[in-house]
Amino acid sequence: MKIVVFNIGLGNVRSVVRALEHVGAEVSLTADPDAALNAPGLVVPGVGAYGAVMAKLRAARGDRIIERRLAGGQPVLGICVGLQIMFERGNELGVTEGLGQWPGEVDRLPAEVVPHMGWSPVKAPAGSVLLAGLDGERFYFLHSYAALTNPAEGWSESEVFAAPRVATAHYGVDFVAAVEQGPLSATQFHPEKSSDAGMQLLENWLSSLA
Numbered sequence: 136m137k138i139v140v141f142n143i144g145l146g147n148v149r150s151v152v153r154a155l156e157h158v159g160a161e162v163s164l165t166a167d168p169d170a171a172l173n174a175p176g177l178v179v180p181g182v183g184a185y186g187a188v189m190a191k192l193r194a195a196r197g198d199r200i201i202e203r204r205l206a207g208g209q210p211v212l213g214i215c216v217g218l219q220i221m222f223e224r225g226n227e228l229g230v231t232e233g234l235g236q237w238p239g240e241v242d243r244l245p246a247e248v249v250p251h252m253g254w255s256p257v258k259a260p261a262g263s264v265l266l267a268g269l270d271g272e273r274f275y276f277l278h279s280y281a282a283l284t285n286p287a288e289g290w291s292e293s294e295v296f297a298a299p300r301v302a303t304a305h306y307g308v309d310f311v312a313a314v315e316q317g318p319l320s321a322t323q324f325h326p327e328k329s330s331d332a333g334m335q336l337l338e339n340w341l342s343s344l345a
Contacts, residue, residue, distance in 0.1 A: 136341055137161045139174040141200075143191035146182025151214065154327035158338045166195045176344050177204060181216025185225030185241060185280065188216045189233065198234060205236065205318055210344050213321030215278060218314065221321055227280050236319055237286035237299060246307030249279040257312045257324065260300040264343050265315045265322075265336060272332040274304075274312070274324035281310035281323060 138160045140151050148164065155162045155178070163170060171177055179201065181188040192198055204211055213221055220233045225241040233241070244251055254273040259266035266272075290298035299316035303309045304323070313322040320340060326333035 136176065136344060137163070137174055138176045138178060138341075139171050140164045140178045140180065141171050141195075141197055142166045143188070143195050143197060145188060145191055146180070148180045148182070151178060151180050151327045154334065154337055155341075158334055158341060160337075160341055166197075168196055168200055171197070171200045172203060176210045176212065176341070177201070178212045178214065179217040179220075180214040181218075181220060183216065185216060185219055185227040185233075186229065186231040189220055189225075189231050192220065201234060201236075208318050210318045210340075211320070212340055213319075214327070215323060215325060218311070218321035218323050219280065219282065221314070221319065222282050222286070225280065237282075237314060237316075238289075239282050239284045239286050241280050241282050243280050244278070244283075244307055244310065250277060251279070251281075251306040252277050254329075255304045255306060255312075255324075258303050259313075260302055263300055263302065263315065265313060265320050265339055266302055267339050269332055269335060269339075274322075274326065274329040274332055274336075276304070276306070276312075276324045278323060281306075283308060283310050285311065286314060 259270035296317040302313035304312035
């Protein structure tokens, strides 16, 4: 299975490449638009501030590539800020418009200590493909901002896709830990740093591409 990890030049994403290779994927780390558009699977990792990730993504035409892939039913997996930018906007160091694939905003975690750094259990939604066999497993998080409202709430049945399946975790409050909807999936946690549970999640995602 050939996978493109979209390289926007922020952070060290080679751990994502190594994790995907570990579970059997053939991986290319690139920002080439044709490769990103045509690969069987596209991974969009995000490290850093919401606004910086969106700026780099747009500069590489990643926003258009993601929209075109999803319109054609081609799978996309977002990781960390790669999940956050799928929402309508982020409120980190000002307001930044996101990709708007899911309703809602990304806000600072209302916890006594941030960032949320370490392992937390994730509650999987019914029927999850991404988290199949992983309900209650602990995954590695490193973030100060999160989506605090469930994007499935109030979802219109007239939409193209059924309501998103939303996994949650808790740090001060419940927050969105993962979302999957049609060809689009994303995790707030880092599967590539989450030991066996993270490898199983990546295997689940790869299996869904076949």
